[in-house]
Amino acid sequence: MQQYKILAINPGSTSTKIAVYTNEQPDFEQVIRHNADELKEFSKIIDQYEYRRQLVEKALIDNNVKISELSAVVGRGGPLKPLASGTYVVNDVMVEDLKIGVQAEHASNLGGLLARGIASQTGIPAFIVDPVSVDELEPLARITGMPEISRRSLFQALNLKAVARRVAKDLQQDYNSLTLIMVHLGGGISVGVQRGGRMIDVTNPNDAGPFSPERAGCLPTHDLVKMCFSGNYTISDIRKKLVGNAGLVAHLGTNDGREVEKRITAGDTKATLVYEAMAYQVAKEIGAMATVVSGSIHAIVLTGGLAYSQMLVKMITDRVKFISQVLIYPGENELQALVEGTLRVLRGEEQPKIYE
DSSP states (O other), X not given: OOOOEEEEEEEOSSEEEEEEEETTEEEEEEEEEOOHHHXXXXXSGGGGHHHHHHHHHHHHHHTXXXXXXXXXXXXXXXXXXXXXXXXXXXXXXXXXXXXHTSSOOOTTHHHHHHHHHXXXXXXXXXXXXXOTTBOOOOHHHHOOSSTTOOOOOOSOHHHHHHHHHHHHHHTTOOGGGOEEEEEEESSSEEEEEEETTEEEXXXXXXXSSSOOSSBOOSOOHHHXXXXXXXXXXXXXXXXXXXXXXXXXXXXXXXXXHHHHHHHHHTTOHHHHHHHHHHHHHHHHHHHHHHHHTTTOOSEEEEEEGGGGOHHHHHHHHHHHTTTSOEEEEEBOOHHHHHHHHHHHHHTTSSOOEEOO
């Protein structure tokens, strides 16, 4: 079997996670932490490019990896224009959209830029895989009660798509033949239904769905409008109350499910109520997604960091197990997912997609 050595890069707000894999086997993984004071020097996320690239290249040297040994470099894809699922070549058009933050300024925009910057030194390909802007919604899923507003597809596509492939392998089924309700339990919670390899409906955790450790989820609209026009908040204040300072953070002062469960075990009734309410809303959204495919589902799949929580998983499972079997794939494994998408292209199992 041909050996492919792949560098995967996943930039986050305060860290850059990297790994080098030889085929499916990791040679090393490392989390490069970024000091808040250092990041303050950069007015925009894109300005951090050179700073982060030098740290990634130093980590390669420290781990005795030469760029000339690599077969490809893959980065986490940012919120680009809506696109189909797949592995994309980082081309000039994508680079420009990543630089300007075509949908949003986010640390993940650096993923494709770092991949290309490092790959270009030896002429190897640079890719991204399943960015958050993967959009496979069916027309019915886009319509809202206001013609001026359509539902957008922004979700944890990288993890959900990779986990769906693992489910297909474990069930010994063809990936494109399965109908799955996929649930990412993280700082944001996405619930979607995948049929025929396409996520035909999914909640954008910044706009809708259940509340989560850091996001407000779906809210009573009239009360939200009153808050917005109360004169007590700026636009920035409201955005932070919706994303970042919402959910468990707003109710309990923490986004750490482990901390919440400690409080519950100690008899904290408020923590119990709020945590169960979050599980309740996740279960309701799973039930709603079941109607999209008339209840014809092979499995409900729970993944993401909070899927490690046996308490939360049980709260959700007890409410939805009547719909279908519930499978648990905890964690995000994003670096592995990036590598898997790259290998499918290098091995000729998929054609690389071109961003336009």
